[in-house]
Amino acid sequence: MMIVGLTGSIGMGKSTVAAMFRASGVPVFDADETVHILQGPNGLLLPEIESAFPGTTNAAGVDRVKLGSEVFGDDDALRRLEKIVHPAVAEERAVFLAANQSSTVVIFDIPLLFEKGGNKAVDVVIVVSASIEVQRARVLARPGMTVEKFEQILARQTPDAEKRERADYVIDTGTPLDVTRQRVAEVIACLASR
Numbered sequence: 647m648m649i650v651g652l653t654g655s656i657g658m659g660k661s662t663v664a665a666m667f668r669a670s671g672v673p674v675f676d677a678d679e680t681v682h683i684l685q686g687p688n689g690l691l692l693p694e695i696e697s698a699f700p701g702t703t704n705a706a707g708v709d710r711v712k713l714g715s716e717v718f719g720d721d722d723a724l725r726r727l728e729k730i731v732h733p734a735v736a737e738e739r740a741v742f743l744a745a746n747q748s749s750t751v752v753i754f755d756i757p758l759l760f761e762k763g764g765n766k767a768v769d770v771v772i773v774v775s776a777s778i779e780v781q782r783a784r785v786l787a788r789p790g791m792t793v794e795k796f797e798q799i800l801a802r803q804t805p806d807a808e809k810r811e812r813a814d815y816v817i818d819t820g821t822p823l824d825v826t827r828q829r830v831a832e833v834i835a836c837l838a839s840r
């Protein structure tokens with residue numbers, strides 16, 4: 647089985663491209679969605695997070711704004727949170743792999759693939775990318791987003807240019823969706839012939 651890491655900076659279209667792979671029959675493990683489920687209503691991690699960060703959870707799950715304000719800007723706190731979250735994500739990933747054992751190709755959709763060293767655990771890396779102008783326009787159109795917040799997030803991420811350089815395949819998303827869909831089909835064909 648070939649394990650493919652799919653990544654890209656904020657607003658580059660990773661979720662959209664992941665959905666295209668899924669629609670083509672390639673199983674996709676979504677790290678972010680897994681974190682949301684583990685932290686959501688009745689999420690498995692709520693007790694541990696509440697005890698490490700009192701007041702950051704409620705019946706609806708983790709209050710992401712509150713928890714975010716405790717961990718972003720405090721590296722120690724972020725590391726403590728990661729120690730709770732990452733092993734649980736790894737367990738879910740193992741369940742996903744076991745469930746898709748017969749697939750020749752599976753995708754791990756991981757926003758922070760390079761930042762957290764996950765690129766070493768995959769066979770192939772795909773980066774979704776567009777121009778900074780396209781990225782900025784998409785992100786700033788999101789409710790609650792500000793220029794400051796966008797720039798803070800960008801500053802924590804490996805630069806797009808470096809991601810592109812380190813990728814085995816780049817999927818351009820500054821194009822119409824149909825063109826991107828064709829590119830996804832092309833990449834699937836390349837993966838099958840490796």
Ligand SMILES: CC(C)(COP(=O)(O)OP(=O)(O)OC[C@H]1O[C@@H](n2cnc3c(N)ncnc32)[C@H](O)[C@@H]1O)[C@@H](O)C(=O)NCCC(=O)NCCS
Pocket residue numbers: 656677678681708709710711713714717724727728731735757758799802803
């Ligand atoms: C603190 C939490 C609840 C805040 O949630 P929120 O929905 O507000 O933000 P979101 O998860 O979308 O992240 C926003 C941005 O913050 C940055 N970020 C998130 N987690 C991390 C991290 N562990 N290290 C560095 N940057 C991070 C990313 O650049 C991301 O684009 C959440 O980020 C979290 O639980 N993080 C720890 C778990 C983790 O490592 N997640 C990364 C994906 S596996």
Ligand SMILES: Nc1ncnc2c1ncn2[C@@H]1O[C@H](COP(=O)(O)OP(=O)(O)OP(=O)(O)O)[C@@H](O)[C@H]1O
Pocket residue numbers: 654655656657658659660661662663757784818819820821822823824826
């Ligand atoms: N060719 C394209 N490929 C991908 N997305 C496109 C394209 N053209 C337009 N878009 C739009 O750009 C947006 C990309 O958002 P998406 O949620 O996929 O990004 P993301 O990289 O997953 O974001 P984040 O990392 O911030 O969660 C969507 O609204 C999508 O419809």
